[in-house]
Structure formats: C-alpha cells, structure tokens
Amino acid sequence: MSTTPPTPVSTPAAPGVDPVQLHSERSVLGRTAPRQTRVGRTLPFSDERHLLAHQWLVDEAWMLDAQAYEDWLDLLTDDIHYLMPVRVTTALGAGYDTSPGMAHFDEDKYSLSRRVARFQTEHAWTEDPPSRLRHHLSNVRTFATGDRDHLVVDSATLLFRNRGDVREGAFVSAGREDLLRRTPDGWKLARRTIMVDDAVIRMQNLAIFL
C-alpha cells in the first residue's frame, strides 16, 4: 500500500485536486483571481443551476464560433482570470504536469480586450481570411459553491479550426473549469482554467479563445 500523498495531476476535478489552488492561485498573474471553489458532488442534470450553466456554455460556444468577440467580452467579469497553463510531459509521480510560471494565456480583462481589439485591425492576418471555427462542447458538470451567486462548471471542448483551401484543419482539445457569477446583467464568467491536452501546440497559433 502506498503511503505517498496523491499526485496533484492537472485534470480539473481529479480526486483530491483543487484546480484553483493548483493553477489559478499559483499562476503569475492569478494572485487576485476570484477564489470560489466547488462544494459537494455534481449537481443532478435536472437541477436548474445545471441547466442554466449548460445553456450559458452552449451560448458562449456559439458566440466564439461566430467570432462575436465584442459580445463575448461582455460575458466576462471585470476581475476575470483567464488561464491556460503550458502542459508538460513528466513521469508519473513527478508531482506536476504543467510548466511552472509559464502559460499560453494568463489574462485579465484588459489583455483580453486588447486581443479582441486586434481582430478589428486590418493587420490581423491570422484571421483574414477568417478561420472556420467549431467549438464542440461536452461533459458539462455543474457544482455549487459556498455562495448562491457562484457556480463552478467543468466542461470539455474540442475546437476544430480550418483556414483556406489547402492545409488540413487543426484540433485543440481541452478540459475547462469555469467559475460563473450571478450579476445584475446576468451570469458572467469570472474565472476559467483551460487544461489543453497538447504539450506541444499543433495549431499554427492560438489566435482564438477556448
């Protein structure tokens, strides 16, 4: 029988793992990120809160496919922490599988707004002509938190992206842990941790959002 403590693997919601502590709180720019965490087991799929969270994610996925980024920005809280750590390949038991101190995205509202503004310029060659995008969303699980105004939602996303007529399209697969917050303007995203399933990104660039 093993006496070593469980390995803090990165998969959101792996047994004994707190994705907030493991990633958002430890990231270089996540020190002020909202800290609410999940409480208890997955809410039943018939629970109103799950239905609400699921619909929120589906609507958001549609918005990202349509590249309606200005509308998407409105769905984010002003204190959002949007994080996509760099995955690394380590031996079982190494104790980590993300690159400490480095990320693909480690964003606040300002930097996300600059990324959106960039798409509106005439020099955004990565999206001119625009990609054809499809965010496939699945495995949605909703959790309560310590207060009624926050929900934690796990989901899987598979992004297919294709540009032009010649090159093959590319996929990015990722798991996500989101914190949704109730605001006077509806539910908004206050924290997102994206665990990409690639250690080396095969996509030409990440001029997209997950």
Place this chain on the structure above:
Amino acid sequence: MVEIGLFREPKAEKRKDGCTYWAGNGGGTTYKLPPGGLDERFRYVGYPQEMVDRMKEVLSADQLRVVGDDGFMISAASVYPNLSFVHNWPKVADTDAVLPFISVRQWQPISEDETEVLSWFAVDAEAPEEFKALSYKAYLMCFGSTGMFEQDDVENWVSLTNTAAGSMARRLLLNSRMGLLEDGTEVVPALGPEQFHGPGVAHTGYGEYNQRELLNRWADDIERPVQRASMLEVGGSRQVEVSQEGAARPAVPASDPPASDAGTTAGAQA
C-alpha cells in the same frame, strides 16, 4: 499593434529612426529613443531606477553609451545561425506606462518548409517581483503561442514560404539587392564610431543589410566542404573520429541523431 494601443510609439517612426547593426556572428535592430540621459532613457522603456542602477554596474562603458549617448535601444537581435532575442516594451494596462520583456528564441529546422520555434521568456532574477510579473504579461501579450505580434508575423512567414514554392516564383528571377546600389555601394553610409558605440557596422533606417550579411555567411558555409565531426565515445575513455557520412560509427548508439547539417556545423565553428 500601435492601433490597439499595445505600443506607445506612434506609427513605426521610432524604428525607422533606429539603426540595424551587424557584427560578424550576428546583429540586430534598435529603436531611436527620445532625448535624455542614460537613466531617463532606460526608464522611458519601463525599467525601474533600481534596475537601471544595476545595469550601470553590469554593462560595459560602450554598451551604456549606445543608450545614453547614441540614443539607441536594442530591440531584436540574432546570433548566427538560428538563435534570436527580442526586447520590446508594450503597454500592459490601460495607462501610458510600458513594461519591457525579453524573449529568447530558437528557430529549429524541421524540413525545407517547416520550422519549429522555441520561445522562452527571460527576466532579471534580481528584478522586483512586480516587474517580473508585468514583464511576463508583456511577453504573453506579444510573443509565444498566443502573442499578438507573433501570430501575425508567422502568418506572413507562412505566406512567404507558400509563395516561394509557387510557379511564378520558379519562373521569375528576383534582383534583391538588399541595401546595395547598382555600383555595389550601400544605400545609406554606415554610422561612424561616434554615432554608434555598439559592435559591428550600423546603418540608420529600414534596411536589409543584416539579412544580406546573414545570407552571405550562410552561402559561404553551404559551399564549404563538410567537415569531419569529432565524437565522444559514451561509456568509453577515448575520443574517436567518426565519418560525418556515418559509414563507420561503432561508438554511437543507433538512436543517435543524423549527422549535423551544414548550418549547425557552421554554428559549432562560429
């Protein structure tokens, strides 16, 4: 990137007023800084005074004169054949303050039309923690997989590669003089030693002087006969000479990478 407020400098003027320099084993580009003293100019690109004070102890007199007297700030630089550095100072919040970052990057050839880019973020270990975090943010916003600068640059490089393989590119000859006039003289004269205290030969303005130097050197290396590489016998005690063609390599395990290409051979000799 200026349009969306990522960079403070209006248009590309500051780069046009900057210079490029080539110093044999590599070269780089600079931005022209506004008038001011050494401290003021380092602070202008976002370095806190405590870091400037340390730079004054660490950098050479000539290096300090490049910034303080000549008014140039080193921006991008490359070491022949495939190692590069980036130094830039974007805005990382909705204020006028800029934050400098440094990226180290390696261009790893995969095939004739593929290159893998390894990109690192580097920061002074003794910098204030606040500076380190914001410098990291500046890097993420500009370079790497999600970098707003890099995304669009790479897109252009892909287009160039595709175009270079097309039928028009095969049929047409391009006379690319890269900074040379018809009589072989340079478009603008090199800066004198009192105008540029950095290494090598510098020219003001946009130009392909550096690229011409790099391609010349690369052509020379490609023409040179392949040298025999010396190899170390792993687990043994003697140095063995092994043919570059790999005909006899008794001491090398089967998984050893193929003989280095001309580029890396040249790099080892540099």
